[in-house]
Amino acid sequence: MPAGPLGVAGKRGNAEVLVGIDDTAERRGLHIGLGLAQARAMHPALDVVPEDAGADAGLLESIADWCLRYTPLVACDAPDGLLLDITGCTHLYNGEHALVADLAGRIERAGFAYRLAIAGTIGAAWAAAHYGKPESYASGEERAVLAPLPLGALRLPPATVAALARVGLKRIGDILPLPRAPLTARFGSDLMRQLDRALGAEHEPLSPRLPVAPYVTEERFAEPIGREEDVLGTIEKLAVRLAFVLERRGDGARRLELALFRTDGEVRRIAAGTSRPLRNPHDIRTLFSERLAALADALDPGFGFDMARLSVMVAEPAPPEQIGMGGAEDAIEIGRLADRLSARLGAQRVRRLIALDSHIPELAAATVPVQAAAKDDGWAAFCRHRTEAELPPRPLRLLMRPEPIEAVAEVPDGPPLRFKWRRAFHDVIAAEGPERIEGAWWSEHGGPARDYFRVEDKAGLRFWLFRAGLYRDFAPGSAPNWFLHGTYA
Amino acid sequence: MIEELRQRLQMMQKPAGLEDGPGALPLGIPAVDDALGGGLARGALHEVAAPGEAHLTAATGFVLGLASGGQARVCWIAEDMAKLESGAPYGPGLDTFSLAPERLLTVSVARPRDLLWAMEEALRCRAIGAVIGELRHGALDAVSVRRLSLAAADSGALALLLRAQPGSDASTAATRWIAGAAPSAARAFEFGAPRFAAHLTRNRRGPTGSWILEWSDTHERFVLTTPAVPVAAPPLDRPHRQTPSRHVA
Numbered sequence: 143m144p145a146g147p148l149g150v151a152g153k154r155g156n157a158e159v160l161v162g163i164d165d166t167a168e169r170r171g172l173h174i175g176l177g178l179a180q181a182r183a184m185h186p187a188l189d190v191v192p193e194d195a196g197a198d199a200g201l202l203e204s205i206a207d208w209c210l211r212y213t214p215l216v217a218c219d220a221p222d223g224l225l226l227d228i229t230g231c232t233h234l235y236n237g238e239h240a241l242v243a244d245l246a247g248r249i250e251r252a253g254f255a256y257r258l259a260i261a262g263t264i265g266a267a268w269a270a271a272h273y274g275k276p277e278s279y280a281s282g283e284e285r286a287v288l289a290p291l292p293l294g295a296l297r298l299p300p301a302t303v304a305a306l307a308r309v310g311l312k313r314i315g316d317i318l319p320l321p322r323a324p325l326t327a328r329f330g331s332d333l334m335r336q337l338d339r340a341l342g343a344e345h346e347p348l349s350p351r352l353p354v355a356p357y358v359t360e361e362r363f364a365e366p367i368g369r370e371e372d373v374l375g376t377i378e379k380l381a382v383r384l385a386f387v388l389e390r391r392g393d394g395a396r397r398l399e400l401a402l403f404r405t406d407g408e409v410r411r412i413a414a415g416t417s418r419p420l421r422n423p424h425d426i427r428t429l430f431s432e433r434l435a436a437l438a439d440a441l442d443p444g445f446g447f448d449m450a451r452l453s454v455m456v457a458e459p460a461p462p463e464q465i466g467m468g469g470a471e472d473a474i475e476i477g478r479l480a481d482r483l484s485a486r487l488g489a490q491r492v493r494r495l496i497a498l499d500s501h502i503p504e505l506a507a508a509t510v511p512v513q514a515a516a517k518d519d520g521w522a523a524f525c526r527h528r529t530e531a532e533l534p535p536r537p538l539r540l541l542m543r544p545e546p547i548e549a550v551a552e553v554p555d556g557p558p559l560r561f562k563w564r565r566a567f568h569d570v571i572a573a574e575g576p577e578r579i580e581g582a583w584w585s586e587h588g589g590p591a592r593d594y595f596r597v598e599d600k601a602g603l604r605f606w607l608f609r610a611g612l613y614r615d616f617a618p619g620s621a622p623n624w625f626l627h628g629t630y631a
Numbered sequence: 632m633i634e635e636l637r638q639r640l641q642m643m644q645k646p647a648g649l650e651d652g653p654g655a656l657p658l659g660i661p662a663v664d665d666a667l668g669g670g671l672a673r674g675a676l677h678e679v680a681a682p683g684e685a686h687l688t689a690a691t692g693f694v695l696g697l698a699s700g701g702q703a704r705v706c707w708i709a710e711d712m713a714k715l716e717s718g719a720p721y722g723p724g725l726d727t728f729s730l731a732p733e734r735l736l737t738v739s740v741a742r743p744r745d746l747l748w749a750m751e752e753a754l755r756c757r758a759i760g761a762v763i764g765e766l767r768h769g770a771l772d773a774v775s776v777r778r779l780s781l782a783a784a785d786s787g788a789l790a791l792l793l794r795a796q797p798g799s800d801a802s803t804a805a806t807r808w809i810a811g812a813a814p815s816a817a818r819a820f821e822f823g824a825p826r827f828a829a830h831l832t833r834n835r836r837g838p839t840g841s842w843i844l845e846w847s848d849t850h851e852r853f854v855l856t857t858p859a860v861p862v863a864a865p866p867l868d869r870p871h872r873q874t875p876s877r878h879v880a
Contacts, residue, residue, distance in 0.1 A: 475758035476704060476736070482752055483738055491739045495722040495732040507722035509737060519733050524723065535727055538695070539688050539718035566685065571814070574822050596822060602812035603685055604825070628718060631692020631727070631812070631825045631846075 147185055151178045152193030161193050198222075205254075206351050207409040210401065211449055212241060214358060215350045223271070225264055227348050238278050252407050261287065264348065265340025269295035269314075284341050289315035296336040302329055314340075355399065355453035359383045366405050366446025370434060373402065373441065373450070377430050380452035381423035394419020394460030400430060402441075403449040410441065415489050417480040417513040418473075419460030425478060426452075432485035480512040489513045497524035501579060503594075503627065504540065534577055534596065537606040537628030544625035547607065554622070557595040558607065563626050568599035579608075590615070596630065604630035656700060656789065659852045660844070667806065668836035671697060674787040675805035676780045680794040682828075686811035687717050687767075687795050693810040693827050694763055694791050695728040696846055696853055703760025703788075705730060706753040708738040708746055713765045717795075727825075729851040747775045754782040754790055761789040770800045777803055797832075807833035813843050824848060826856065 147167035149160045158178040160167075167188065172181050181188055202218050209216045212235075215227035228241065235241035238260055249256045259270035262281030270276060270287055273295040279287050288295065291314050294303050306329065311317055317325060317337070326334050338344035359380045367373065377400060388394060396419060402410040414429045434441055483492045493509035497520035500506050506524070527533075549558035557573035575595035582588030590611040598604045606628040655670035664670050671677065677697070681690035698705050707720060722732035738753075740746045746764055753762045762783075771792075780803055783790040797809050809830040816823035823845075830841045844853040 472704070472758035475756050479706075479753060479756040479759065480736070483749055487738065487740060487745060487749065493737050493739075495720070495725075495735055495737070497722060497732070503723075507732070509719075512736065521722070521731065521733050528723070533723075536724035537688075537718075537721055538692055538724045538727065540721035540724075541718040542715060572822060598815060598822065600814065601685075602814040602826060602828075603689065604812070604815075604822075628721060628724070629688035630724070631689050631695075631827075 146187045146189050147172065148189045148191070149178075149181060150193050151190050152195070195221075203351065204407075204409070207401075207411070208403070208407050209245075210352070210409065210451070211403055212245060214352075214354045214453075215348055216352075217348050217350055219268070223268070225267075225348055227350075228260070242278065248407075263340055263342045264346045265296065265336065266342075268297060269340060281342065285318070288340055289313065289318060293317070296333070296340055298333060298336055302333060305329060306333075353455065355455050356457050357384055357387060357393075357395070357454035358451060359387075359453075360449060360451035362449045363447070366443075366448045367450075368443035368446045370441060373434070373447070374427055374431055376450045377452060378423050378427040380450065381426040384426075384452060384454060385421045385423050388421040388454070388457070388460075392459055392461075393454075393457040394421045395426070395454040395456070396420075396458045397454070397456040398426065398429070399453045399455050401451045401453070402443075402447045403451075404443065405445045405448045408444065412437070413455070414485050415481075415513045416477070417484070418477040419458045420477075420481070421460065425481070428478075429481055429485050432482050436486040476512075484511070484513055494519070495521075497521050499523070502582060503536070503579065504543070507540075534574065535630070537604075537630045540628040541626070544608070544627045547624050547626045549607070549609075549624035551609075551622075555593070555609075555612075557597055558624060561607065561624065561626075563605070568597075568603065568605070570597045571600055572598040576609075592625075594627070606630065654787075656697070658697075659850070660842075660855045662855060663831075663840070663842060663844075663853075666831060666834060666837050666840045671789070672805050672836065673789055674784045676776065676783055676790040676792065676803070677806045677808070678792045678794065678798070678802060678804040679808045679810050680797040682797065682809050682811040684717075684795050687793075689812035689825070689827060690793060690795075690810045691720075691765075692728055692825055692846065693808070693829060693844075694793050695725070695730055698761035698763055698789060698791055699728050699730040700852075701760050702734070704734050704736055704758055705761045705763065706736045706738065706756075706759050707763045707765070708740060708749045708753065709765035710743065710746060710767065711739050711741055713767055714739065716767070727848075728846065743769055747779065750779055750790065751782045754779070754786050754788050757786065759786075759788055761791060763791045763793055765793045767795040770798065771802065773803065780804070802833070804833070805835050806831060815845075827853075 147170055148164040149167055149172065150162035151158050152161040154161070160172060160174055160176050160178060160181055163172050163174060170185055172185065172188070178190065198221060202220065202222065202224070206216045206218050206224055209224060209226055213226050213228050213231045217225045219225050228238070232238045232241050235244055242258055242260065246256065246258060257271045257276045259267045259274070259276045260278040261267035261270055261284065262279070263284060266279065266284040266287055269291050270279065273291045274287060292312060293306050293314060296314060322334055335344060339346040361376055361380060367376065384395070396416055398414050398416070400412045404410065412430070412433055414433045416429065420426060480492050489511045492512050494512050495507060495509055498506055498508055499520070545563065547561045547563045549561035551558045557575055558570055560567060560569050573595050576593035578591060578593050580591045592608040592610055594606060594608040596604065597607055605626055607624060607626050610623045610625060655667065655672050657664050657670035679690055679694050681687045720735065720737065725732050725735065738749050740749055743766060746766055750762050750764045753759050779790050792804070809832055811828050813826040813828040815826045824847060826843055826845045829844050831839045833839065843856045845856050847854045
């Protein structure tokens with residue numbers, strides 16, 4: 143490979159500038175922020191690559207996902223930083239130093255340059271990583287760590303830093319002894335807030351990139367695994383551990399996520415939903431075996447997975463399982479079936495019917511995914527309403543939207559005698575109706591009232607037709623519009 | 632005396648229709664039940680085809696009439712295409728055939744292969760009484776049909792394949808029907824109960840036959856409207872000879 147200097151150029155303001163350079167370029171005196179034209183003039187051999195911000199962000203996110211092996215609380219600090227909250231996680235690695243050593247080793251092997259710092263606050267860690275000695279500092283040392291660092295380490299806008307420099311304030315130590323009120327009055331409240339945050343006087347929340355799961359279990363492998371059976375076996379093993387915790391707290395899983403960490407840093411996440419709170423390890427294994435079978439791209443283990451994590455993303459209270467309770471057992475069986483089908487086909491494809499509170503036929507019934515939160519399906523109320531209102535029978539199949547038909551009626555407001563639907567003529571021999579269904583008059587898009595007729599043709603086929611609009615509303619000479627909305631058996 | 636009561640108790644505890652293996656589901660019409668050898672075999676695959684696309688809803692009604700017996704859940708699996716072409720099952724209309732809408736689980740699939748897979752899965756579920764697969768067109772391969780038959784035999788559930796047109800392929804289904812609409816006893820402004828021209832074109836357990844059946848809302852089952860005299864099997868190559876109107880009582 144030619145050892146020529148390499149730079150990445152991007153637009154900042156109106157100028158093309160260097161936004162990233164390699165070691166060779168740095169040694170030759172180039173620096174980030176230098177105009178591209180000037181850099182080319184200095185080193186005609188400079189190899190320039192255009193910036194791809196989207197890919198950079200994607201890479202940062204994938205590194206963030208990979209960092210989930212250390213803690214579930216990982217946040218991206220664009221453009222090139224990551225924040226990890228390792229509170230309570232260090233013991234898994236026998237202390238901070240071992241964790242940092244592990245992280246540094248893996249990051250370096252992956253070919254990234256890095257600066258790492260651990261501190262008691264986000265601000266102090268950020269400052270140390272960007273401007274100070276990248277080391278580990280205990281809580282309470284923030285003041286000493288920050289004092290010698292330039293004010294830019296407080297994550298202030300460049301304008302504020304420049305304004306501070308004009309009055310001779312260059313280091314954080316310079317502003318520490320000063321009275322707060324005049325500083326705030328002159329440089330805005332941001333300065334003091336950033337200082338307080340860095341010192342730990344004010345709490346700074348970390349917003350994790352991914353929601354944090356209420357239940358997590360994980361397994362690390364000395365020898366990477368790759369076969370699907372091994373993955374499934376691991377899932378069941380993890381599920382057994384989850385089941386124990388879930389049962390103690392009286393919870394069940396409604397949404398599960400499996401994260402597989404590949405040795406080369408790729409993280410594969412697979413989610414699976416359930417129709418009812420689940421904690422039976424065998425069911426969880428079955429669920430994921432369907433998900434794995436349905437993956438469009440096969441589970442590519444590369445050189446193997448060295449860690450697997452099973453998290454419950456959404457948990458719900460679940461009563462202790464009862465066995466042999468007739469109806470309840472049926473519901474469990476149906477739930478299992480729905481979960482298997484949803485895992486393979488997608489939750490949106492497995493549905494049940496519900497009745498809605500509407501008199502407009504296409505809005506009176508709907509379908510919802512079986513896995514959606516169980517609510518009253520509304521059929522009891524619908525049946526009561528139907529009996530009270532003496533509604534005529536409804537068609538067996540309803541078209542997605544009413545289809546226009548050409549119809550000839552004997553009397554203008556009567557049923558059609560003959561109509562043409564999908565290129566076939568039907569002679570009506572019997573008709574029932576009209577049943578007038580008002581449009582949604584309260585809405586602009588409600589449409590006109592409809593007069594529905596049930597008709598039977600010569601062959602015995604039965605249809606549900608309607609005429610849109612009341613006859614008296616039609617202008618003389620204009621033909622009413624007829625639609626076919628459903629078919630009866 | 633006590634022994635007799637015990638036996639009666641045992642009989643009552645057994646779910647109806649499951650006395651002998653998967654058993655049969657009687658339609659309650661002697662002529663049809665005799666031809667079927669006691670009724671529609673449970674734990675077997677039955678194919679119901681509409682004589683043409685236009686009769687699909689009638690065939691759907693026929694299938695629902697067969698599937699709605701009992702209180703178990705019914706699973707309806709259809710391709711995405713079916714919903715667009717012929718409409719989706721409409722909840723408020725389902726109980727015309729005694730199927731309470733809350734008993735229905737609908738599954739839509741993108742490919743015929745998924746449909747067969749989903750049917751097999753649904754048949755394995757003990758809480759499902761009948762599985763309806765709406766496979767409108769396309770040939771069925773013998774292996775999938777065999778798999779479905781086996782899955783049905785294991786569970787004792789009814790497996791029903793609903794087709795938009797009679798298939799020409801050889802099939803291992805226990806029975807094959809061509810069911811379409813027949814003119815009802817409707818008068819000008821009054822509807823009669825839905826009628827079906829049902830042709831049993833293949834029957835592994837007995838003879839074939841043709842009947843005009845009517846769905847009776849009060850009995851919640853089919854009743855016969857043709858005379859109870861056996862009718863010769865319709866010549867399949869001349870379907871016009873079997874014009875259903877001749878049999879209207």
